Structures are given as structure tokens and as C-alpha cells.
Amino acid sequence: MTTGLDTEVENTPASTPAPRRKRSGGGLGRYILVRFLLIIPTVFILMTVVFFLMRITGDPITAALGGRLTPDQLAQRRAEAGYDRPLIVQYFDYLGGVLQGDFGMSYTDRTPVTEILTTYGGATFELVVYAVVVALVAGVPLGMIAARTRDRWPDAVLRVVAILGYATPVFFVGLLLKLVFSAGLGWLPVAGRISTRGELTMGSILNPSPFYLLDALRLGRVDVLIDVASHAVLPAIALGVLTGGIFLRLVRTNMIGTLEMQYIDSARSRGVSESRLTTRHALRPALIPIVTVMGMQIAMMLGGAVLTETTFEWNGLGYMLAEYMKARDYVAVQGIVMMLAVIVALSNFVVDVVAALIDPRVRY
């Protein structure tokens, strides 16, 4: 009975007065829809920009085989692939293909780009997940410590560490980790996702997933699990350090803000312990900006993943991108770049929705 009355009371002010309130009140579904529809122009613009940029200099066949074929042969190849048609026709052809989920065919190994994504995308996803875990586990508590000890020595040290984390390129972190833990101490493997022996054991599993750790768990073999995990440690740290530094700074700045709020003082006066003040009262509101920044981080992490994967020969999208670039296979490069753009746009959307769910003020 009481709940029914409550909703009645709640409904009246929302439906009757100024239209401004009404819009902000029932807007979550609409906000999500509008935000989702906004992905389309973003992706469309990116596809157009990337397509025309990649074609300004010439067609993929000339790029890949330029020096190796006679002009006649080259012209013939180009005609076969349809690259002699007007650019605008090729563009709409490509766009039509994309709409049907066809991102073209790589030129060097004749693989559909969508297949490249499904084969190698999982590895990149796995790496990014590990790195986010590393970044959160390292960044959030350290940021809390820095905020609590503001302007004293732990804060000073941590701020320098955070700036160093930003200033050190992923591949240099990777190199240092390799020098110390692989070449120096011999604790962890140098590169790759799994050892050859582990790979043979993994081969026995039915319908393997792209996530090695899951497969190793399903296999139930401890040695394979350790093998897979030990290969993941260094890449995860290398990529995680970059984002961890950013998280540290975000948590620090935001917590300094929330620690000065009056509700903290009021909670303290009620006798709430200092540790609880930090971990609950001040931390939670400070975490909201992190969710928002995560969206931007995903774009940055994908860039970082390209470098990390190249450093550790981690067989993911970034590694393949670098390989295709070396082979001058611009169809594949364009396809992978486009795919990553779609992923970034989608993850930005998810992050915005999550931010809206957490914080009701973020609706417009």
C-alpha cells in the first residue's frame, strides 16, 4: 500500500510541471538511444576519412607490389581488383561491403578482415583486460595514499612515479621488464602468449576460445595455467603501468576534492574512522570520473596494445597490424584500423551509459 502511494506522489510532480524536469526525469532510455545513434555518424566519418586518406597516395596493390612488377602487370592486377575505377565508386562499393559486415580481404594472405578480427581480437581483449586489472589494482590504492598524504613525501614520490609512468613509452617499460625478469633473472618468458609445449597440450581442447587463460582453466592442467599466466605477466604490467599512472592521478585529484567536502567533516565528527572515511566516503564519489575517463583510456590502451603486442610478440590485433604494415598490406591495415575505431566508439557508448547509470547528473 505504502509503495503504491509513494509512486503516486512521485509521479505527480514529474508529469505536471515545467517541461525541463520532465525531460530529465524520464530521459535515461532516451539518452541511451540518442547516445547510441550518435555512434553512427562518428564511425561513418572515421571510415570516410581513413578510406580517402589511405587512397590519396595510391592503391594498395601498387603499395604492396610497387617495385616488384612491371607497369603492365601492375595495371592488370589493379584492373582485376577494381582499383582502376573512380575513387568515389570504390568508396561506395567499400561502404556497401562494410554495411554487410565485409571489411575487405587482406592482400598478402587473402584473409577476410573480419576473420582477422575474430582470430586475433580475443588476444588483444585478453591483454587489455589484464592491463586494466593491473592499472586498477595499482592506481586506485596508490592514488588514495597520495591524496591522504597530500604535499608530504609519500605524495611527492607517488606523483613522480605517476609522471614517470606517463613519460615512459610502453615499449621501453617492456624492454626494461624483459631485461630484468627474462634475460636477467630468468623468471618469466621473453615473449609470446604460450610456450610450444603448452600450445601442444592446448591443441587437445575442443572448440578453443581466443582466451588462453579460460582454455587453460577448462583444460584443468596446472602446468598449462602457470605457463599461460607467466606469459601474460610482463605484457600486462607494461600496458597497465601507463594507465595505472593516469588512474593514480585521477583518484588523487578527485579525492583531494572530496576530502575537503563538508560531509567528510560531518562524518568525522560523528566518529567515523579515518580509514572508513577514505575508503568509503571520499573514494566512492571520486571514482565516478574514472569511469568516464575509462572511455578515453580504451582508445589510448588500444594504441598502447599495438606497441605492447609488438614488444612481446603477443599475437593480437596490434601485432598483426604492425606485421601488415611492414608488408605494406594496406587493405588489412585499413580494415583493422576501422575495426578498432568501431570498438572504441562502442566502448565509449558503454562507458557513457554506465556513467549515466551511476551519476544521474550526467544526462543531457
Place this chain on the structure above:
Amino acid sequence: MTLSNPVPPGEGDGTDADLAVESATVAATARSPWYFRLPVVSHLRRSVGLQRGMLITGVVLVVGLLLTALFAPLLAPYGFAATGVDGVKFGGQQPPSAEHLLGTTVTGFDVLSRVIWGTRTAVAVMVCAVIASLFLGVALGLLSGYVGGWLDRVLVMLADAIYAFPSLLLAIVMSIVISGGQSGAWGGIMAAAISITVVFVPQYFRVIRAEVVRLKAEPFVEAAKVIGTGHRRIMGTHLLRNSTRTLPLIFTLNSSEAILTLAALGFLGFGIEPTSASEWGYDLNRAMSDATSGIWWTGLFPGLAIVAAVLGVTLVGESINDLNDPRLRTRRKRSRAQRKKVTA
């Protein structure tokens, strides 16, 4: 206020009275000689404790970087592409010794020389990229914010799309477009600079456009319109000069990002050929296989050079940002200043 010394609106006429401490420091700096009012110098004078330490470290590193780049021919023991001297080969992967303080690379280059010559490439790319994106971004932002309408909408959408894109991937695409991958010294530097410019332009564009849209409604712009000032003059004087407040921060952040992007492009093999210029990212790429066999000197030093360069520029930018933001400025100084005021 004299006629010969015009003060931009909103700065000298007491509108900032609510920020008493802020205006006091502004007044203090306004009275001091011109060299104390220079951006970095005035910040240095205002800073204290840890913040001052960070700023000084940053300035030292940046000055070191610039001086090394300037005097590279004098400092470097060998050329950046030299594999031997007087017909005697250095030999590959030599550990650090008296002749080669930092050892030699796989191809037999002297590591120390390549690190020193690399400063030139980094500085050249940084300067070109930041200046180009500054001019382009500011011009587009002014135009877009002032003109408005469909031009504004198209530019904003384009900038947002580019901004959301992984910057490294965009730089890769651009470097493919410009140079088709590898290229010579200036070609490579320009390619890297332009690739980075494309990534940065949206940032300047956004900031300037937002400011211009806000300023456009200010009375002094309307007053200028009323007395018949031309569009060009309004954009160049009234809007531009008042919308550049946040630029120094983006400027320094971009400088450090430019060095990182250049190194990343070089690392992926999309940089400058080793014989036309020295580039740290490329050297690190070659050093990656050395690391497996425990050869540390080929990768460690170019990497440290990147870190030092980026760290220097970032520290300067960070400190200036913190000092400009009264909430982030170290509190001890403010409380001391206030106490002094109370006793006086």
C-alpha cells in the same frame, strides 16, 4: 591606466576582485621587471617546495634537451650513421668501453652518438608539430566559433570523430599517407610532425572554439561590432587574445606527446631511416631482440633519453598548470601569504 598601456578587458579593471590572493600576485608580477613576468620565470618565483623542485627539474631537463640538440655536432663523438672511423669498423654489440662510452648497436652504430643526435630529431618534430597544430587548431577554432552555422557543426563533428580515435593509429595512417612508410631526414621529420599535427588539431580547436563561443556574447565584442569593426579584426584582436589562456598547458602536454608519438612510430618501423637521421624509437625497435640475450646498453640509453625528454616537458607543463590553478597550488605558500597579510 595610461593610454600607452592598454589593459585587456577583464584583467586590470577589478573584475577579479573576489580572487584577492590571485590579483595580489598578478599585481606583484605586473610591477616587477619584464624578465620576471615571462611565463616560466614568473611561475618559478611563485612556486615553493616540491612544486618548485618539479619545475626546476623540468626546466633543467628541457634546457638540457635543447642545448644537446643545438650542440649535437660538438657533443657527439661520431656521426649518427657512422659504423667505423678511418676505415676501422666499430664492430656490432660492443659493450660500453673507453672508445664507446655506451657501447655499439647490432649494426655497429655508436649508441652515445645516436642518443645525442636523436635529440635533434625529437626537438625538430616537437617544434614543427606543436607550432603547426597550434596555428591550424587556433585558426579553425576561431573561424568555427565565430562563423557558426553549418561550418561549425561539420568541423565540430569532424574534430569529435578524430578526437575519439586512438591517436597512435591515426598517426600511423597519416604517416602511411605522407611518406608511404620510411623516408629521409626532413621528409621523415615532416611526416611525423604532420601525423602528430592531425592528432593534436582537434584539441586546440575544441578549446579555442568553446572560448570563442562564450566570448562572442560578451558586451565588448558586440560593442566592437556596433562601431563597425571588421570580422577579421574582431577575430584577431577581441576573440583570439582573450581565448588563449589555456593554450600553454595543451602546448606542453602536446610537446611531450609529440616525442612519444614519434618514438612509437619509429618503434613500429614507420619512422625515419637510420642513415638519414637518428631516432630513439627506431633504435629501441632494433634493441628489442638484444634484450633477449641480455644486451642492455643498446636499448637502455635511447629509452632513458625518451623518458628524460618527455619527463622534462611534462614537469614544466604540470607545474605551470598547478601554479595557475589556485586549488592545486601547494597550500603552505598560500597560508603563509595570508598570515603575513593578517599581521600586516
